[in-house]
Amino acid sequence: MFYRENGQFKTSYRTDQQIFPIAQDRWAILALIAFAFIGVPMLADEYMFRAILIPFLILALAALGVNILVGYCGQISLGSGAFMAVGAYMAYNTYIRIEGMPLIIALLSGGFFATLVGMFFGIPSLRVKGLYLAVATLAAQFFCDWAFLRIGWFTNNNASGSVSVSNLQVFGFAIQTPLQKYIFCLAFLVVFGLLAKNLVRSAIGREWMAIRDMDVAAAVIGIRPMYAKLSAFAVSSFIIGVAGGLWGFVHLSSWEPAAFSIDRSFQLLFMVIIGGMGSIMGSFFGAAFIVVLPIFLNQFLPALGAMFGVEISTAGISHTEFMVFGALIVWFLIVEPHGLAKLWSIGKQKLRLWPFPH
Helix, strand or coil: CCCCCCCCCCCCHHHHCCCCCCHHHHHHHHHHHHHHHHHHHHHCCHHHHHHHHHHHHHHHHHHHHHHHHHHHCCCCCCCHHHHHHHHHHHHHHHHHHCCCCCHHHHHHHHHHHHHHHHHHHHHHHHCCCCHHHHHHHHHHHHHHHHHHHHCHHHHCCCCCCCEECCCCEECCEECCCHHHHHHHHHHHHHHHHHHHHHHHCCHHHHHHHHHHHCHHHHHHCCCCHHHHHHHHHHHHHHHHHHHHHHHHHHHHCEECHHHHCHHHHHHHHHHHHHHCCCCHHHHHHHHHHHHHHHHHHHHHHHHHHHHCCCCCCHHHHHHHHHHHHHHHHHHHHHHCCCHHHHHHHHHHHHHHHCCCCC
16 A cells, blocks of 8 residues: 555646656655665675676666667667777876866766767668667677777777776775776766666657667657657667766776777677666666676686586576576567566566555
């Protein structure tokens, strides 16, 4: 009885169009954000920050960008790793080549250049779709891998081919410890998550979904496919580019092109599929699942093998991860195409009917 709309009357358009129309949802989200900023720093240790929380926050941000393009606009993309790389390397060049460049502006500039690259490689979406578009975006991955590996300007002519950043500061505050990095990434995720949620509820978000459902019918009712598709590529690439900058600057501190290989593109796509396409919440679920599952398997499989007197090697654990990921993707595509977000929605619906289920 505690999770229902009964008695929650809407007396204006503003209140009727809230992101969370149920008061319990609003309070729960506010409590979750407060716990993330206050409670988690008091409970987590350095390992949890470095291995779980910071990667989760950054990959969740990248999954948001992928979900806007794939889940909301229906444009398949295998070049997400390339857009992350563009964001990281251009943020690096902006940061080191312009004296006194603020860190936040450098990261946003990386997102801007990723937007330009994303729109360029999104042009084929005006003519092709499905597998052909996937191949076109895959070209972005191969081209960026080659460019960042062979063109010395991107790495500041470093002979090793890797780049590094240090002594990060924001408004005079150092971003050095795992806790400081966690708070910095969390602030980015909260802001971009709120913007993405509002964006998909706006007119342009409805245009994306109309293109996803049936682009011919969308064009008939006056939606411009070129504007809708390129805007989806632009917004998606910008968010992914900012996530790439955070991944390089905050999580890795030193990186090379292999950090943004095609494996990263597939990883982000798997997050969207498992978490739920066309769902902001699904991006968080998918990122959490992809980050936590390998750590769980690394701890669980050796313990399980020890119970039966079998020693499981590191290579065996790695192969098991790939098999589990593949099986889960197939299972979700067959049983629940909308991913973990749909299961969460079903659970909420049952909670709203409790204790009198229909």
